[in-house]
Each structure stands twice: as structure tokens, then as C-alpha cells.
Amino acid sequence: MIKKGTIYIYNSLTKKKELFNPIINNYIGMYVCGPTVYNHLHLGNYRTFIIFDIVFRYFKHLGYKIRYVRNITDVGHLENEIDYEDKIIKKSRKEGIDPMEIVNKYTISFHKFLNILNILSPNIEPTATGHIIEQIEFIKKLITNNYAYEINGSVYFDLKKYIKKYSYGILSNNKINKLLYEKENILNKEKRYPYDFCLWKKASNKHIMKWKSPWNYGFPGWHTECVTMSTKYLGGVFDIHGGGMDLKFPHHECELAQSNAFYEKISNARYWMHTNMLTINGKKMSKSLGNNLSIIDIYNDYSPNIFKLFILQHHYRSVIDFSLEKLKETKKGYIKIKNTIELINNFIPTNNKYFELNFNVYNWINKCYKSINDDFNTPMLISNIFYASNFIKLELYNINKVNFFLLKKYINYFIFDILGLSKSELTKNNLEYKKFNILVKKLILFRKEMRNKKNWIISDRLRKELCNIGVIINDEKFS
RNA sequence: GGCACUGUGGCCGAAUGGAUAAGGCAGAGGUCUGCAAAACCUUUUAAAGCGGUUCGAUUCCGCUCUGUGCCUCCA
Incomplete structure (x- = not known):
């Protein structure tokens, strides 16, 4: 008898493997933090999306009705907290095109490679710029609930207020008073507390991507975008929230805090899953370190299936050190x-x-x-x-x-x-391949004739030439 | 400094409180063979160090050492 059994998931919230039970029988809501589309994604980024594709596929295979939401961050992802430069605006200046062109260009690239990797589309792929109104409403409620304050046209989350009622840092086990904060002196002086995070940032006159809000012309913060969209499409409490390990702190802690403050109860995902990093020569693959490889860099020698198999031969919670070897x-x-x-x-x-x-x-x-x-x-x-x-x-x-x-x-x-x-x-059953196949077969047949005539010079030359275009001939026994 | 994780054969990597510690790659021997390769068969090798709990630990706990990630931004 075939026993499909029950699923156990390692929950980052409890640090234990737990029996998975959806909130509503047979229905699953899953939110995964997608990319910021200011550049081509690298192999490490795709690792995460390969893993959650497996999760998605497996639940579907088991017959669950799953709603998979994966966002696209196209605004609000700041380069750093000092000069408040948006990653997308920075890139648009560098490439000399409009920010939305940047967004469009790299979203297309992202989708193209997902397709190459045979990764299924999520059910909903919301963008941050498409949910400005929802984010403003979300922030308004946080202010009403007294967990956020407005100052000089910007809005910040009031973490000191929050920790009176809830614990902050349960995913990462961090205690805010023990965090390293070297840049404390140069941080902006608007915040009541250095660890308060930005929900809405007032835009300067020069800033291109900005929207009207009750506070000022500005743009939403990164942490607010995800929590607004997950809430909108999956509700205040849903089943699974996923993302890379590097998002655990502070991004996911901030999402959790906003959600609890918004609903005034423990909310958001019941199971948090984090995929581990892809390193190269022992260092995390990242755009800022410049040690990143894209699918294109390996595509000629290694097919997408090989890359996927490589990724999946490691458990998703382990670090993978990548190498061509x-x-x-x-x-x-x-x-x-x-x-x-x-x-x-x-x-x-x-x-x-x-x-x-x-x-x-x-x-x-x-x-x-x-x-x-x-x-x-x-x-x-x-x-x-x-x-x-x-x-x-x-x-x-x-x-x-x-x-x-x-x-x-x-x-x-x-x-x-x-x-x-x-x-x-x-x-390989597509038409082009079939044509190619016919040609190759004819050449192989010709070579066979040469072999039968013991013309080793021509047959070996053909074998070598075919090998050069990727057709490997493994001879049968010569009779 | 805080937090999280990691250390398994030549390499990569799982499971596991107890009898033979998955699997892949590489190595060795063989089958086959115009040559080369492939394929197939057989096969060698493993738990960072110290201590504790236990009848018994690779597995649990503590310490030491090692490496990584997070605490601007990053999947």
C-alpha cells in the first residue's frame, strides 16, 4: 500500500521540526519574499526560488489547494539607512534609464530564468508599486494603534512601544540592546529609538519614485511592502512564510512586528521557513561582493536540470559552497x-x-x-x-x-x-531538436559506413567534430 | 561584542541513542573494445578535540578549537 504520510517542517519560529497542519483543511497559503529587481539575479537567489517551487509542487502533488504569493520589490529597498538611496533609483541613474524601465528590464530577466529553470509561476505575484494605497492604509492603522509615529513627513515603527507588549526578535533570538550598532552616531536623528524602522519615507524634491500620502510625498519602506501584500492576499494569519536566511533579521522580524501591531494579536505565518545561503569559495554569493554568477555563466556547460539537481542534492537548510568542479x-x-x-x-x-x-x-x-x-x-x-x-x-x-x-x-x-x-x-522532443537529430543521425550513419570500411581517419575525425558540437559518440563493439 | 548555524571517507553530502553509518563523484580491479570513450560488474577508505549523561553516543549535554551567516543592504 502507498502511504503518502504527513509532512514535518522545520519552523524557524520554534526552532523545531513540526507536524504540518494547514489552518483550513486542504487549503494552504504561502508567502515567499521575492527579489528586488534592480539587477539580474544570481545563482544564490535562484536557490531560494527552486526550493519554494519544490514546496509548492509537493503540496500540489498531494492534492492541496495552495495559494502561493511571491512579491516583486520594485520600490523602497534602500541602499543604506544614511542617505536613503533606493537601489532601483541608483541603478536607473547608472544605466541612464527611468526607474520603471529598470524594474521592467530585470523583472523580464527574472521571469525568463525562472522559466528556463522550469520553476512554476506563483498564483499571485504582486508588486510594491501596485500596492501603494494598501501600504498607506496599513501604516495609518499602525499609527491609530499607536505603534507608529510621524515626524517631518516620515513614519517610523515605534519599537520601544512594541516591546512592552510583544517580544521582538523571536525568529532570530536577537535582543535589540545587544546588537552591534556602530553607525548609531550618524543615523538620522528623527527616530525616537535607533532600532525604529522606517515605514514611510519623505521624498526629497529630486527623488523620482514618490507618491502622495497623508504625511508627505514619499515612498514606502521595504518591510512594510511584504507584510501589506501577504496580509492582503493571505489574511492576517496564514500557513507558510518563506525567504532566504539573510532576510530573517531584520526583514522578517519587522514584518512580524508590524503584523502583530496591526492586528493587535500574534499573527502572520504559523510556519516560517528559511533557505540557507549559496557561497562561492566559502563566501556568500552577493551582488555587493561581486562574486556572483548567473545562470548564463553556467548555461553552456551545465543545463538547468544539472544546476537544480546540484541544489537539491543539498538540504535547503545547509549552506552550499558552489563550484564548477x-x-x-x-x-x-x-x-x-x-x-x-x-x-x-x-x-x-x-x-x-x-x-x-x-x-x-x-x-x-x-x-x-x-x-x-x-x-x-x-x-x-x-x-x-x-x-x-x-x-x-x-x-x-x-x-x-x-x-x-x-x-x-x-x-x-x-x-x-x-x-x-x-x-x-x-x-528533447521539440521540433528544432528533431531536425538537428536527423542531421546528426545521417552523419553517424555515414561514419558507420566509414568504420565498416575501416577508414579510421575519417571516422575518428567525425567523432571529434561531433563531440565539439556536443554529440558524444560511444561506439558499440566493432564487428 | 550579541545571535544563529556548521565540523561525517580523497571530495560532496544524508540518516541515526545500540547490530552492516544512505547516495553521488573520484580511486582500484574487471567485462567489453580498431583506438578512444561510454556503459556495466566488483571493491577500498569516514564522525574536529576533551569531558559528562547512559548498559551503550556519530547522534543528547557542556567546554575548547574551526568555518560560515546575520546584527547597513542582500534569496
Whole structure:
């Protein structure tokens, strides 16, 4: 019998793996912090979106109705707290185009690579600039509830007031009085308390991206955007809130604080999930350090499936140190999986008899579900796939029809539906590829003729040329 | 300085209070072979250090050492 089992999720809020139960039976609301679109995303950024794609896919596979909201930050993400320069405006000045052109350009780039990576679209992808009114209303309520104050046209969150009733820092375990604050002296003097964070910032005359508000012409703060949009589409309390580990503090703490202050009760997500960082040479991949690689940088040698497999061979809560060497190793494993899938999907079973095999299909399926149920343990699931792969190569002929179709169905579920590898990349059935294939086949046929005539010079030359365009010929035995 | 996390074979990486510690890559031997490669078969190697709890710890606890992330901004 197939047992899909129950899901356990590591909850950053409680620091424990917990049995996952949605608030409303069979319905799930999930919010994931999306990118600030002021540049091309790098491999580390995509790691997070690959992981939450798996979460999304898995819930869908299990038959849940899930609403997945992933925002796009197109305003309000400040470069630093000193001169209040918006990342997008800075980039627009650098490229000499309008801020909204920047936003458009990098949003298109983001979507293009998500598509290349075979990442499903979320159900709602709200933008910050599309929700200015909601953010203003949100801030107004925070002021009414006495958790925010206006000063000189800007609005700040009153953290001192907040910590009288709620605890701040429960996600990160930080205590605000123990934080390092070297820049305290140069911080703006408007705030009542250095740790108060900006909800609405008054724009200077030169500032391009600004909107009318009850306080002044200005723009919303980054932390307010996410909490407004998650609330709007998922409600005050929802199931899962995700994002990169680097957002845990202060971004998510600030979201949580605003939500509690807004509803005047403990609210926002019940389960918080944080994906760990991708490092390169032991240092976090980041735009500011300049050590970032994009999909384009690896695309020629390593397909998106290989990159995904590489990411998923590590647990999402562990740091991954990226290198091309390791990607090369993954590529070899990927070829194994690819061969297995081709073998099983093209195999026609004839065996009706039952043989005693040391591979039980039901046990294997249950083990796969158990792996993914355990806090989305994709390395374990992949390990099980390799295990099945070894069996398939050796004993596919001995398996009876019933078990064969079961195995075929589920290995396809796990590889394509759940792990989200691209089927078309594995099977390559598009028209252009078919044409290319015909040409290659003709060349291979010609080479075979040359081999039959023992013309090793031409046949070896052909093998080399074909290899140069990525067609690897593995000769059969010469007879 | 505070907080969080990490240390498993040659490399990458899981699980686990007790019997053989997944899986991938690499290495070794073999099958096959015009050559090369691939594929396939077989196979070697592991728990930072010290102490504690326990009948028993890689797993739990403490300390030391190591590395990383966060405390401007970052998925």
C-alpha cells in the first residue's frame, strides 16, 4: 500500500521540526519574499526560488489547494539607512534609464530564468508599486494603534512601544540592546529609538519614485511592502512564510512586528521557513561582493536540470559552497538519472510472472514520500532515486507488469512533478531538436559506413567534430 | 561584542541513542573494445578535540578549537 504520510517542517519560529497542519483543511497559503529587481539575479537567489517551487509542487502533488504569493520589490529597498538611496533609483541613474524601465528590464530577466529553470509561476505575484494605497492604509492603522509615529513627513515603527507588549526578535533570538550598532552616531536623528524602522519615507524634491500620502510625498519602506501584500492576499494569519536566511533579521522580524501591531494579536505565518545561503569559495554569493554568477555563466556547460539537481542534492537548510568542479560531478550523476528515465519510459514489459526481487516497489515509493515529508529532504529523495536507478539498470526485465507500471509512474512523479526537473530537457522532443537529430543521425550513419570500411581517419575525425558540437559518440563493439 | 548555524571517507553530502553509518563523484580491479570513450560488474577508505549523561553516543549535554551567516543592504 502507498502511504503518502504527513509532512514535518522545520519552523524557524520554534526552532523545531513540526507536524504540518494547514489552518483550513486542504487549503494552504504561502508567502515567499521575492527579489528586488534592480539587477539580474544570481545563482544564490535562484536557490531560494527552486526550493519554494519544490514546496509548492509537493503540496500540489498531494492534492492541496495552495495559494502561493511571491512579491516583486520594485520600490523602497534602500541602499543604506544614511542617505536613503533606493537601489532601483541608483541603478536607473547608472544605466541612464527611468526607474520603471529598470524594474521592467530585470523583472523580464527574472521571469525568463525562472522559466528556463522550469520553476512554476506563483498564483499571485504582486508588486510594491501596485500596492501603494494598501501600504498607506496599513501604516495609518499602525499609527491609530499607536505603534507608529510621524515626524517631518516620515513614519517610523515605534519599537520601544512594541516591546512592552510583544517580544521582538523571536525568529532570530536577537535582543535589540545587544546588537552591534556602530553607525548609531550618524543615523538620522528623527527616530525616537535607533532600532525604529522606517515605514514611510519623505521624498526629497529630486527623488523620482514618490507618491502622495497623508504625511508627505514619499515612498514606502521595504518591510512594510511584504507584510501589506501577504496580509492582503493571505489574511492576517496564514500557513507558510518563506525567504532566504539573510532576510530573517531584520526583514522578517519587522514584518512580524508590524503584523502583530496591526492586528493587535500574534499573527502572520504559523510556519516560517528559511533557505540557507549559496557561497562561492566559502563566501556568500552577493551582488555587493561581486562574486556572483548567473545562470548564463553556467548555461553552456551545465543545463538547468544539472544546476537544480546540484541544489537539491543539498538540504535547503545547509549552506552550499558552489563550484564548477562540483557541478561537473553532478552532471555525471544527472546522466545516470537521464539514462534511467529514458530506459524505463521506453521499455515495454512482457513479464507477467512474479519473481522474488530484492526491490519492493511499494517500499521504495513509501521511502521516497518519507524523505520528502521529512522537511523536504531532497538529498534523501535523490538518493532513493539513484537506488531505484541501479535496480532498473540491472533487473528491469525481471519485474512484472503491475510493478513495472507502478515504478514508472512514481519515478516520473518524483523526478518531474516534485523535484521539478524539466521533462523536455530530458527527452528533447521539440521540433528544432528533431531536425538537428536527423542531421546528426545521417552523419553517424555515414561514419558507420566509414568504420565498416575501416577508414579510421575519417571516422575518428567525425567523432571529434561531433563531440565539439556536443554529440558524444560511444561506439558499440566493432564487428 | 550579541545571535544563529556548521565540523561525517580523497571530495560532496544524508540518516541515526545500540547490530552492516544512505547516495553521488573520484580511486582500484574487471567485462567489453580498431583506438578512444561510454556503459556495466566488483571493491577500498569516514564522525574536529576533551569531558559528562547512559548498559551503550556519530547522534543528547557542556567546554575548547574551526568555518560560515546575520546584527547597513542582500534569496
